[in-house]
Amino acid sequence: MEVPGMQSSQIDPEELFTKLDRIGKGSFGEVFKGIDNRTQSVVAIKTIDLEEAEDEIEDIQQEITVLSQCDSPYITKYYGSYLKGSKLWIIMEYLGGGSALDLVSFKVVSCYIDPSYSKKESPFDEAQIATMLKEILKGLDYLHSEKKIHRDIK
Numbered sequence: 001m002e003v004p005g006m007q008s009s010q011i012d013p014e015e016l017f018t019k020l021d022r023i024g025k026g027s028f029g030e031v032f033k034g035i036d037n038r039t040q041s042v043v044a045i046k047t048i049d050l051e052e053a054e055d056e057i058e059d060i061q062q063e064i065t066v067l068s069q070c071d072s073p074y075i076t077k078y079y080g081s082y083l084k085g086s087k088l089w090i091i092m093e094y095l096g097g098g099s100a101l102d103l104v105s106f107k108v109v110s111c112y113i114d115p116s117y118s119k120k121e122s123p124f125d126e127a128q129i130a131t132m133l134k135e136i137l138k139g140l141d142y143l144h145s146e147k148k149i150h151r152d153i154k
Helices: 054-069 100-113 126-145
Strands: 017-025 030-036 042-049 078-084 087-093
Touching (some): 054 078, 054 087
Antiparallel strands (some): 017 030, 030 042, 042 087, 078 087
16 A cells, blocks of 8 residues: 555554544544644544455545645645554644534533523534634635645544
8 A cells, every 4th residue: 555654564553652542533533633643642543443444445545635635724734744654643633623524513411401592593603603614614725725625523
């Protein structure tokens, strides 16, 4: 499998990175909060079992290629990939606040649990929605200016 930024298969990602909490399940695998043991910085670790994702390998390669070519504060940074057995480890920037989808999901669920919200009240005010959309659109504008598309905007 050819992947931009792929490190030697002799390098064990479990020695370089420590997986902490599972923070999500992506379209191809699981995502963990992790630590880069060399720098102690927090990273996101996406693990994909390539044997289970056999039909999606081309999509995975395309996603990594797009991320590896992006340089924008509005796009998640890609740090590299490692192969251990049939597991592909993709190391990316950790976004502590989660995705826009995470924020919306949390806020919407909270508004139904919290009895102080009225049924007609939006979980976000107009300024918050405008700020989120502005940041998402800046990322989309960057991708389009680079002639790239992404199927998984969050």
